[in-house]
Amino acid sequence: VLFYDCTYFTRKEILRLFYRYRDLAPQLVPLDYTNQPDVKLPYELIGSMPELKDNPFRQRIAEVFSEDGEGNMTLDDFLDMFSVLSEMAPRDLKAYYAFKIYDFNNDDFICKSDLEKTLNKLTRNELTEDEVRMVCEKVMDEADLDNDGRLSLEDFQHMIVRAPDFLSTFHIRI
């Protein structure tokens, strides 16, 4: 019931996710969670899940949702991650976490270097330097409302509101 109230999953789905979590490392994760053991799965295991394996942002996703910021996730973090990425999470919540994922240097702003890194990960370094620079400038022009040279969370949310596809693309089926 605890997880049910805090995530967007039903009881059955939470159980299913727990078994998925356990399957990653059966020897580390006990079946009995009533004593709330402190178990953390290292990032390598999380990153090897088929849903995340080929995603270029998997490391950032794991870092954002993990407690220690390194990608090592407890069961709570695991459930939180898939709850936000499920189809029932509201747009504001998803926008908040998407902002954190794209903010590579964790300074609560998406600055030019964050944008460049995002772009390179999206296109697997296929764009030339000039093109990357032009795209970053244009994106800043378009999205930076208060003209401080960086995207704050508000700018990002304002842009997301006008993109109806965001809800369907920022979604992982598990």
Add this chain to the structure above:
Amino acid sequence: MARNVNFDPNHHYMEAGLESPMDEEGVHNSFHELIEEQTQNGGLSEALELQQLQRDFDEEGRDSVAFLSSPGRERWRGRQGQREDISEDDEDQLDPLIAERWSSATLRILSSMPSRTIGRSRGAIISQYYNRTMQLRRRRQSRPSIRDFSRSARPSIRGYGVETDGMEADNVEVSKRDHLVNNLQNLSVSDRVRMLRAMPLSVAEKSDLRRLALQKERRSFSHSQIPCCSRLKYYIIIAVRQSWYSWLSFLHSLQLWQVALKTVSGRFGTGVLSYFLFLKTLLFFNLFLFLVTGAFLVLPQAVHPPPPPPQGQVNFSGLELLTGGGCFSHSVMYHGYYSNFTLHKSCTDDDRLHNLSASNGTGAGCASKHLSYNMPLAYFFTIGMAFFITCIILVYSMSKSFGQSFRIDKSHSILAMKVFCSWDFKVIKKTSVKLMSDNICTQIKELLAEVNHKHDKKTVSQRLWRLVVHSLAWSICIGSTIACVVAIYYFSDYMHEDLRSRASSPTKYTLLSEARLLALPVVVSLINLLLPGLFNAAAWMEEYDSPSVRTYVAISRNLMLKVSVLGILSYHWLGRVAVEPQNLGLQCWENFVGQELYRFLLMDFIFTGLDTLFGEFLWRLFSEKVLRRSRRPVFDIARNVLELIYGQTLAWLGVLFTPLLPAIQILKLLLLFYIKKGSLMMNCQAPRKPYRASQMTTIFITLLCFPSFLGASVAVTYTMWSITPSSSCGPFRGLKTMFQAGKSWVAQLGKDNPNLSLLAWVHSYLVENPLFLFLAAGIFLIVIYFHTQVVDGQRKIITLLQEQIQNEGEDKKFLITRLQSIHEQKRTSNRRLTSQDTAC
């Protein structure tokens, strides 16, 4: 102002300023380090300063600068870079916001601004949600609140300022938390759950909050003296809630095809997935229709079968499945089977047959308790209700998805959205991921090229050429559509004549004669299959501004074809067959029309299946072996969805004549799902063009509602309103129109029961009077006009607010540069002072 301006700290400035520029560790490069410092220090002391700064700014700003820097003086590690840059003052006026030029004190102030603390600290999130729960509580208690529900992520300044007097940072956070927990308790359970889920905190923190909220509630629960009836109420509420949760989990466990959808989306992305989701939606519509007609029509009639027809039983032969005729014609599948009298449950078993051959109208048979079921009325009302409820569900889902995907202001941020919103996280397969990266790369390059070359005007001759090509393509499409429609008209006429001639001359019933009926459906399905290919070929030579325009044009051409085909067929059935059925020798025209629709549905399914299985398979082999290209056929989403809509229109047209048609449609959709999925996995590749899934889904639902459902309901209404039912079969035999069943029942009701005569009076004056309908339509139009005006007004407000945000940004820039310049002036003046001192 009673504050002393303390010059002592400036010593530290001086000394720090004399440090060598090589001392890199002192330089703040980003907000990151400041944030770390600040979280150690407690972020709210700077906020306090900021307020005081705001207060003091009206007076001379200089003194406050000293105060400003005093708390920071023990930490200040000067920005050495500023020494060299002082000479470049003129240049900076152009762009004074370069971050490296700010002093760390300014940076510290900036980093504690409310808009920048969002998401950084838990305290900020908690205070934000405290405000939201407060607003929600106020709303729920229906106290008038001037503020409306704020969508922005800014916590209000009020939330910061009020509680900081005399409190330390930690205490503030703790008390904020207590306030939040208090608020959470006072919300209703569903609100609380919704709030908890939407908070961007980790699950551990959320569970803490929840535990605290429930703990307090339990404590207060047990301590207070609750009267026993409200305790009972609480128990009932808890029990209801538990059962609701278990019902929800049951529904979730019935998730159909979850694994299949996941594999499809993992390999092909959201666009192709939307086709399969649309299929699932149609399946649920048909399931609902089937349950309604099954429960109210099929079941009662199946339990009380009418007497068998005079010509005896026809043997079952395989062709029945295709033509729907033969032994199926006298079965519960068709309209003609249904009795037109009130069915009674037998009171004695011996008299069962006796009772069933009772006369028309009301109660013959046992006078004592019996269950009567007025079949014609049930038929009329069931079909009417089913359509009405389907209409409501359709309009509701259409407006919901329209609201999600409609953008009030024209989007300027195309590139930004492409960068942040185009990565489809559902795609899992490695090759598909690579393909998606390539697609996004291409799209970004195209967008860049478009942006850079936007000023490239086309020459007049180029534009003329484009116009000529477009008009040529459109004329090909329209011409071929008209040709096909005329062909269908004449062919149906020919079949009509054929039937008539065979009816007049007494020939034996042979398999071939039944099979001839399949000719029209086959022709129509072939047209539906081949003509879109022709349209694609015509579109291939055209040149469009953007890929979405291309998609829209393709959809509209396809739609035009399907609408005209369905139009001519409806004319043929309702305008020719229904009006003079005796020419065709038909006892029962409704049965005939029902069978025709069954045949059409079936042929559509067979041809789609064959086209999918063989067409795509053969094309893949062809392109691999002969053309030696690795390009597989692309799954054309728009065309497939339009085919689904066409099939659904046929089903809706046919429900009146064939109550079991939804069941056949359900079977067809189930099989189609597996066929399409199998072929997709084996033969196709992901689409290369960008596909705006949510916009397309909205368009498809709108298409389902407007041409498709509206057309079907208009046809059904026309049938019920003005066409004479056949006199020897069906539940409406003997009546002038089907609508009369309802009318006569209301009149009967009024006669039998004088209390209900009011209902009859209301019915005759409201429903039958056209004036009332005109008035209702007029009122709806006025309401719609009013709402469009409201939307226009909101659009204007949005532009005004955007301007305001820009102005605020300018204000912020101004304040920051003023701060900075004052700070520098202070520094230089102090340096001058001290150098004077030392000089003296």
